[in-house]
Amino acid sequence: MDAAAPRPRSEALYARAVEVLPAGVNSPVRAFRAVGGTPVFFERGEGAELVDVDGRRYVDFCGSWGPLILGHAHPRVVAAVRETAERGLTFGAPHGGEVALAEAVREANAHLERLRFVSSGTEAVLSAIRVARGATGRAAVVKFDGCYHGHVDSLLVHAGSGLATFGTPSSAGVPAAFAETTLVCPLDNEAAFDEIVRHHGPAIAAVIIEPVPANHGLLLQRRAFLEHLRRRCDEIGACLVFDEVISGFRVGLGGAAALFKIRPDLATYGKIVGGGLPVGAYGGRQDLMAHVAPLGRVYQAGTLSGNPLGMAAGLATLTVLREEGIYAKLEALGATLEARVNGILRRRGVEAAFVRQGSIFWLALQAGAPPRTAAGVSSDAARRFAPLFHYCLSKGVYFGPSAYEVAFLSAAHTEHHVDLLCQVLDRAFAEGIGT
Numbered sequence: 013m014d015a016a017a018p019r020p021r022s023e024a025l026y027a028r029a030v031e032v033l034p035a036g037v038n039s040p041v042r043a044f045r046a047v048g049g050t051p052v053f054f055e056r057g058e059g060a061e062l063v064d065v066d067g068r069r070y071v072d073f074c075g076s077w078g079p080l081i082l083g084h085a086h087p088r089v090v091a092a093v094r095e096t097a098e099r100g101l102t103f104g105a106p107h108g109g110e111v112a113l114a115e116a117v118r119e120a121n122a123h124l125e126r127l128r129f130v131s132s133g134t135e136a137v138l139s140a141i142r143v144a145r146g147a148t149g150r151a152a153v154v155k156f157d158g159c160y161h162g163h164v165d166s167l168l169v170h171a172g173s174g175l176a177t178f179g180t181p182s183s184a185g186v187p188a189a190f191a192e193t194t195l196v197c198p199l200d201n202e203a204a205f206d207e208i209v210r211h212h213g214p215a216i217a218a219v220i221i222e223p224v225p226a227n228h229g230l231l232l233q234r235r236a237f238l239e240h241l242r243r244r245c246d247e248i249g250a251c252l253v254f255d256e257v258i259s260g261f262r263v264g265l266g267g268a269a270a271l272f273k274i275r276p277d278l279a280t281y282g283k284i285v286g287g288g289l290p291v292g293a294y295g296g297r298q299d300l301m302a303h304v305a306p307l308g309r310v311y312q313a314g315t316l317s318g319n320p321l322g323m324a325a326g327l328a329t330l331t332v333l334r335e336e337g338i339y340a341k342l343e344a345l346g347a348t349l350e351a352r353v354n355g356i357l358r359r360r361g362v363e364a365a366f367v368r369q370g371s372i373f374w375l376a377l378q379a380g381a382p383p384r385t386a387a388g389v390s391s392d393a394a395r396r397f398a399p400l401f402h403y404c405l406s407k408g409v410y411f412g413p414s415a416y417e418v419a420f421l422s423a424a425h426t427e428h429h430v431d432l433l434c435q436v437l438d439r440a441f442a443e444g445i446g447t
């Protein structure tokens with residue numbers, strides 16, 4: 013069926029949705045504001061494909077923003093959730109599933125000497141920051157411009173007037189006093205980080221970074237920069253926190269910590285660790301995690317934390333990832349896609365760079381080398397992306413509806429799906445769309 017045809021059922025659901033949910037959605041980027049038009053409502057997902065409520069089928073390169081490394085409704089994950097559900101949805105008490113998933117997570121990430129499960133990436137980050145503050149007795153946190161760490165109050169922050177000054181809120185509803193505990197540093201810039209350390213070193217509890225920044229396009233970092241952060245954190249006694257909510261179990265079983273061979277003090281997880289259900293996790297050095305209640309005085313709790321369904325989906329996902337050697341296959345498919353898209357860009361003379369880390373990819377719609385900083389991302393990208401997004405949608409290719417969102421391959425994607433994407437991109441560029 014032609015994906016360009018009207019979507020009357022999506023339109024009707026959207027009309028109802030806006031009367032009951034702000035902008036009709038439960039998370040802002042879903043509202044299509046960055047690309048225009050109305051969001052597509054989905055009926056089901058099958059492997060690498062999505063089917064909307066009007067029966068149109070799409071190859072899905074959004075993957076629910078990261079969790080679906082095995083694709084939609086993987087039979088082993090679905091079976092694990094179904095069997096678990098029949099034995100009770102939540103106990104609010106310990107059960108074996110929590111222990112099994114924690115062991116599986118630690119097996120691949122030895123630096124997580126102790127970890128705790130929570131219900132989202134946001135909750136993982138705010139808990140890890142609280143542990144860092146509680147353990148160090150300090151308040152300040154350094155974050156990097158272009159990294160996203162969930163909607164934690166003190167991290168919804170813009171850079172202040174100068175490098176070494178505290179930030180200002182980037183969201184209404186965040187008191188300036190919260191933002192004033194956060195310092196914002198550019199990525200890829202040792203000198204800028206050192207200036208912050210020079211001014212505030214003894215006040216810094218945590219330095220938090222996405223080691224593979226994937227929330228403002230894909231801003232791949234030099235290993236030397238991450239090593240520099242590691243060294244400086246040791247010098248000033250601050251906790252280095254890797255936010256691996258996207259990169260964890262995505263760039264490999266050991267995430268970015270294993271990829272770069274850098275050991276963070278604390279790390280946060282979400283997305284893949286819950287296999288498509290709402291699960292987050294944070295953990296790290298045992299001496300730091302010993303501050304978490306009831307061992308220590310850092311309070312953190314959750315009614316549905318470690319709930320049986322999330323644990324089952326996460327464990328089934330990690331089990332498949334471990335047993336079936338999925339990462340080599342994803343790397344090979346990613347490399348094929350990269351080579352083909354680069355060929356298309358050259359042949360069509362399109363000013364863009366294809367950026368990739370394993371199964372994460374992003375088309376930087378700008379001239380020159382791939383950017384490594386938020387400031388290096390062209391403001392032109394959004395203007396070029398919107399028509400390209402709608403063209404792809406009309407041809408049955410689904411991306412996250414924003415120029416700044418990365419795309420994902422899953423184990424369910426095949427050369428056939430890559431073919432389709434390349435044909436669609438080639439035709440779009442031939443018609444001047446997205447150029």
Ligand SMILES: *Cc1c(COP(=O)(O)O)cnc(C)c1O
Nearest residue numbers: 132133134160161162257258282
């Ligand atoms: C998605 C994301 C979060 C927030 O996770 P939620 O589950 O959406 O709360 C935090 N950090 C990073 C790096 C993310 O990509």
